[in-house]
Structure formats: structure tokens, C-alpha cells
Amino acid sequence: MSLYLVFDVGNTRLKWAAVESTQNPADRQKKGWAYSGSISTKLLASADHRTELADYIAKTIPKPDAIGFCCVAGSEAIANLQSLFPQWNDVSWKQLQGDSIYPGIRTLYADPVKLGADRWAAVIGARALATSNTLVISAGTATTIDLLGSNGVHYGGWIMPGLALMQESLHTNTAQLPLVESDPRQAQSGGFGLSTTEAIGFGCEAAQFGAITRAVQLAKEINHPIERIWIDGGNAPILAKQLDLLAKQCGLLIEPIEGLVLRGIWAWLLKAS
Structure with missing residues (x-):
């Protein structure tokens, strides 16, 4: 039985998972893997934390047949990641990038090399x-x-600040606005704010919701009406709650899913191996 180890090195979190050849990336379970974990990406810069992570993974799973990864955290993070398992120096590391080929899909990005690897995954x-x-x-x-x-066909997309970056920007660049932090555990459909805190929190969420609504409209205008929205990430519960009304109005399936990038690396690795 083959075993694959996959890493998603993001700006904030490093996520990993191990999958077996008997598993299928098309399986829509909450998770398609038995072994997984997540740490702060910043910890990858520490030799002690790298040793701790490598020891934990090596004791948790058998030696993998291949390791796949994508990284948006820079070349130093890649070097630190690939130093994790000296005892597995004969295992092939495969890096998924924005121009990596995957059968059945292609991007219209003008320069696929510059397409974020996490987005492509x-x-x-x-x-x-x-x-x-x-x-x-x-x-x-x-x-x-x-x-x-x-x-x-991947028709391109948008990149905008996440909720925390929006909220931090208002706090940092104004004299009196407080720092507001959205809590995914208390996701709610916000209306007009009746306090400054609500005005910031609901306003930033509305900006995200507005962009998604416009994307749905634009897709219809170019004759690709949206049938499904996959949403992943730490703020997925907040945005998924906001999207309930849109789903009902447009007949969409809103499907929060954990580890979509990891799943993409896994699917790609199966084709690349």
C-alpha cells in the first residue's frame, strides 16, 4: 500500500496530512485522511520546532512513497520544510506550483508561474x-x-485582504477605531452595526460577501452560472453563514470543506507520481 505525505505551507499556518493509496481525493468526507496536523508557519523557522514536527510525523506514519507540497511563504520556508526528514533522503519531494499540469483543467492566467500555488491546488x-x-x-x-x-477552464479570480487584515488595517490606519476580531464560533448574519465594533465587524464581512455575490453575477454574465461554491479556510464558517441567503436566492450549493488545498496537492501527486 502506498502512502503519500502532503504539506500546505501558507502565510499563517502549515498544514499536513498523510493519505493512503486506497483513499480517493473525490471522497467528500469532512477529511479524506486519518493523519493530519497544523502548526504556525513561523515555527518552521525554528530548528527545535522543525525537529519536534519531524519526530512527531515520523513516529505517526510509516515512510511515505512521496511527499507533495505547495508553499506561498517563500524560499526559506521551502528549504526548512525539505530539511525535515533526513532519514527519508531517498523519498521524492514534489512541489506543486501555479504552472503545474493537471489533466482535465487549464488556467487562462497570462503567466501561470505567477498563479499562487495554493490557489491552483x-x-x-x-x-x-x-x-x-x-x-x-x-x-x-x-x-x-x-x-x-x-x-x-480556470477563468482567473480575485485576491483581497482576509477579515483579520481588513480589521487590522482599520485599527492601524485610523486614530480611534478599535481592533475587532471576528469569531468563527459566533458566526452570524450581520445587519447594520449598532456600535462601532459591530459596524467594523459586520462591514468587513459584508465586503467579503459582496465580492462573492459579484463573482456569482459575473460568472453568469460570461455564461458559466455558478452551481456550487467550495469554501475553505479559518473564516469559512463566517462566510458560509453569510452566504445562506445567496444560496437560497440563486439555488447554489454552499459547501464548506476542510483542507481543500491539501486535497488538491494529493490529487495532483497521484497524477504526477
């Missing part, structure tokens, strides 16, 4: 799950929205 993950006209949303440090047609 999420698009691949979405394609592995369904073949409908889809918005692929990652709601993390940044919020990214990508359009994937049922024909397998």
Missing part, C-alpha cells in the same frame, strides 16, 4: 470533487475567489 481539489461551474474560495489571511468552469 484549491482549484485542483475542487475539480477532483466535482465538475460543475464552481467558485473556489479560500478564506484565510487573504480571501481568494477563483472561477472554475465545468469545462475545466
